[in-house]
Amino acid sequence: xxxENEMSFFxxxxxxxxxxxxxxxxxxxxxxxIRPLGLPISMSPMTIAFYDAVEKVMPGDVVIVSIDxxxxxxxxxxxxxKAVMHHLAxxxxxIIGLGFWADGTPFIDSAFKDxxxxxxxxxxxxxxxxxxxxxxxxxxxxxxxxxxVQGTCPKDxxxxxxxxxxxxxxxxxxxxxxxxxxxxxxxxGVPEWIRQIxxxxxxxxxxxxxxxxxxxxxxxFPAQAAxxxxxxxxxxxxxxxxxxxxxxxxxxxxxxxxxxxxxxxxIFIVLGNVGYVLKKHGKAK
Amino acid sequence: MKLSATIRRSLPLVITFIAGLLAIGDYYLKVKVFNDFIxxxxxxxxxxxxxxxxxxxxxxxxxxxxxxxxxxxxxxxSVALLIGMxxxxxxxxxxxxxxxxxxxxxxxxxxxxxxxLDATIFSxxxxxxxxxxxRAFRMRTTEATILLVSAVLVMLxxxxxxxxxxxxxxxxxxxxxxxxxxxxxxxxxxGIALGVMSMGLxxxxxxxxxxxxxxx
Numbered sequence: 001x002x003x004e005n006e007m008s009f010f011x012x013x014x015x016x017x018x019x020x021x022x023x024x025x026x027x028x029x030x031x032x033x034i035r036p037l038g039l040p041i042s043m044s045p046m047t048i049a050f051y052d053a054v055e056k057v058m059p060g061d062v063v064i065v066s067i068d069x070x071x072x073x074x075x076x077x078x079x080x081x082k083a084v085m086h087h088l089a090x091x092x093x094x095i096i097g098l099g100f101w102a103d104g105t106p107f108i109d110s111a112f113k114d115x116x117x118x119x120x121x122x123x124x125x126x127x128x129x130x131x132x133x134x135x136x137x138x139x140x141x142x143x144x145x146x147x148x149v150q151g152t153c154p155k156d157x158x159x160x161x162x163x164x165x166x167x168x169x170x171x172x173x174x175x176x177x178x179x180x181x182x183x184x185x186x187x188x189g190v191p192e193w194i195r196q197i198x199x200x201x202x203x204x205x206x207x208x209x210x211x212x213x214x215x216x217x218x219x220x221f222p223a224q225a226a227x228x229x230x231x232x233x234x235x236x237x238x239x240x241x242x243x244x245x246x247x248x249x250x251x252x253x254x255x256x257x258x259x260x261x262x263x264x265x266x267i268f269i270v271l272g273n274v275g276y277v278l279k280k281h282g283k284a285k
Numbered sequence: 286m287k288l289s290a291t292i293r294r295s296l297p298l299v300i301t302f303i304a305g306l307l308a309i310g311d312y313y314l315k316v317k318v319f320n321d322f323i324x325x326x327x328x329x330x331x332x333x334x335x336x337x338x339x340x341x342x343x344x345x346x347x348x349x350x351x352x353x354x355x356x357x358x359x360x361x362x363s364v365a366l367l368i369g370m371x372x373x374x375x376x377x378x379x380x381x382x383x384x385x386x387x388x389x390x391x392x393x394x395x396x397x398x399x400x401x402l403d404a405t406i407f408s409x410x411x412x413x414x415x416x417x418x419x420r421a422f423r424m425r426t427t428e429a430t431i432l433l434v435s436a437v438l439v440m441l442x443x444x445x446x447x448x449x450x451x452x453x454x455x456x457x458x459x460x461x462x463x464x465x466x467x468x469x470x471x472x473x474x475x476g477i478a479l480g481v482m483s484m485g486l487x488x489x490x491x492x493x494x495x496x497x498x499x500x501x
Contacts, residue, residue, distance in 0.1 A: 018416045025415045039445035042455045045463075071395075071403035103403075106395050137334035144331050147324030152331065159382070200312075211443070218462055219470045233443050259446035261411065266437055268419040273433070276423050 010282065013275025021268060028264050032256035039256055046218075047237040050206055050227030053179070054084075059092030061178035062171055066193070067099035067107050068184035073210050077183050078107060079251055080208040080235040083242055084181055085115040090245045093178075094167045095129040098153070100141055100188045105134040109157065120158045126165040133157035138188035142196040146174030174201035183208040190217040194224045208234065232258060298491040305489040345370065435461055 057063060065084060069077045088095050097108035108131050112119040119131065132153040135141040144152040149171050150162045162168050170176060180203050182193050190207045198205040204226050209217055211231025221228060229238055232254060239249030288296070311323040349363035376391040424430045441447030442458020487493035 016419065021416045021419060022412045025412050029411065039449050041445050042448040042452075044443075044455065045459055071400040072407035073404075074400055075404050075408065103399070106392065109392075110396070135331070136338075137331045140327055140330050140334070144324065144327035147320070147327060151324070151328050215462065215466050216470055219467050219474060221463075231443070236445075255445050259444040259449075261415065262440040262444045263446055265415050265418050266440060268415070269422045269433065269437065272419050272422070273424050276425075 010275045010279040013271050014279065016268065016271070024264055025261060028260040029257045032260060033253050036253040037256040037259075038252065039259055041236050041240050041252065041255060043237050043240070044230065044234065046221065046228045046230055047234050047241070048227075049222070050208075050229055050234075051087075051238060051241045053204060053206055053226040054087050054091065056204075057088065057091045057093045057179060061091075061093050062096065062167075062176055063088055063093040063179045063181065064096050064098065064177050065108075066180065066182040066184070067097065067104040067111075068101050068182050068186075068189045069107075069210075070101055070103045070185070073185040074104075074107060076210050076232050076235075077185060077208060078111070079232070079249075080229050080238070081107060081111045081183050082114055083235060083238045083247065083249070084183065084208065084229075085111045086247050087238075087242055087245065089115060089129075096132060096171070097129065098132040098145075099134055100138055100192075102134050102136075105157070108133070120160075126160075127167050130162075130165050130168060131157040132162065139192040139196060142188065142192055146197050146200060149173060149176070174203065177201065177203045179204040179206065181206045181208070185210045185213060189213075190220065190225070194220060198224055297497055298494070302489055302491070305485070342370070342374070435465075 065081070065088070067081065085095065085097075097112065099105045099108060109119050112122070112129060112131065116122055116124075116129070119125065122129075133156065135145060135152060137144075141152065150168065153162050156162055156165065174197050177197070180193055180197055182189055182205075184190055184193075184207060190209065190213075193207075194205060197203055205220075205224060206227050207217060207220075207225055208229035209231070211233065214228070214230035214234075217225070217228065218230075229235055232251060236249065236251035236255045239247060239251055242249070307323060307326070311320060314320075346367065349367050352363045353360050353367075373391070373394065376388050376394065381388040381391055418436070422429075422433045422436060424433060438454065439458050439461055441450070442454040442461075447454035447458070484493060488496070
């Protein structure tokens, strides 16, 4: 092989056609969804901390579940939402579903239907869980919610007066929340909840975020946040922990896809660097 | 009634100063009457902010109607936007009597049109991130090499395949996230907080007037 040919080979390693990468990513993501590999799911300390905190919830404790994401991140965060709702319902918590992202609010209704079978038509709607819908104005809305829950949300998502719902009669301010869980993919989200509710009322605070947001909010653990679900991996780990409550998770195949796609990216990074180093070495000679 | 230039310039600054002091005061003063007043005031601000949706509708309608009338490039996108916007408004507010999910078509459209479209756009990032990671992660400097190695370790530790290959990938990833990542992010966050405090003081004292518009 001549030096010229060697150089062109190194160049090729460094400059793979992006279309080839796209095709391989598509295949590697799709195949495990059709035929799962069944790789075992390990546990991260954040998920265990999240699970342990929810385990401490006593029957009758009021827990806010805030849907602070939009449809874009729903494939990553809706599984978190369902698992959280299931765990809380199992513990006998009084769940208040609400949201500060307008286009995320319909997911509260869907999650209640998926986990409990029904939403507003459920016989325990109003006594065990409520859906307060969207609250406008982000962080200011959170501040208002903490000061006066019924004043900020005079009606629930279905148009019923909040004051007439039995479980809401005892929920006046942020002091009445036992726990706040935000499932968030941006602003308003974790820092805003911490500033306006966790810090001011001393509420136990948990979060579920997209994988890309996780490094930014990890700083609040363990002082402000008692635990967190980080991306699809966090949700998959949480599903494993909930098996003992009869929860049937759906995330094993997507995690196989994620595993293979991570491997593919690493392989390409290695190939690119091999090409880069050998080319540099060749030039130095 | 025409306000003098001085009043027009000073009035917003005075309102901002008083509003800022009230908001800060609520955090530090625990006086029931005062705190109750602030709670009412916050609810008023919430209601006022909700009206921004109306302004958004009017502005979007004006901009896209103009694009449509002038047959500018991509005018058909404006048609799609206007149809989608008003269809959701009619289904969610008018036909549902303000109860959003009352009309089955609203939920159907949301779940079967909006969610898949939005999620698809977001998921396309996977392709671009894979391609960008391949091109960007090069061992050009020591710092770039540390970044590359950290990224590879975290990628392996956050997917089941990593611990399946070597169980230590999980704890290594947890350490990277909990120690170097948190230390760096905390530094950045504290720096931002100090900047926000400084900017807040400048706004309260009328030194920063950018929010009033040009020429303020």
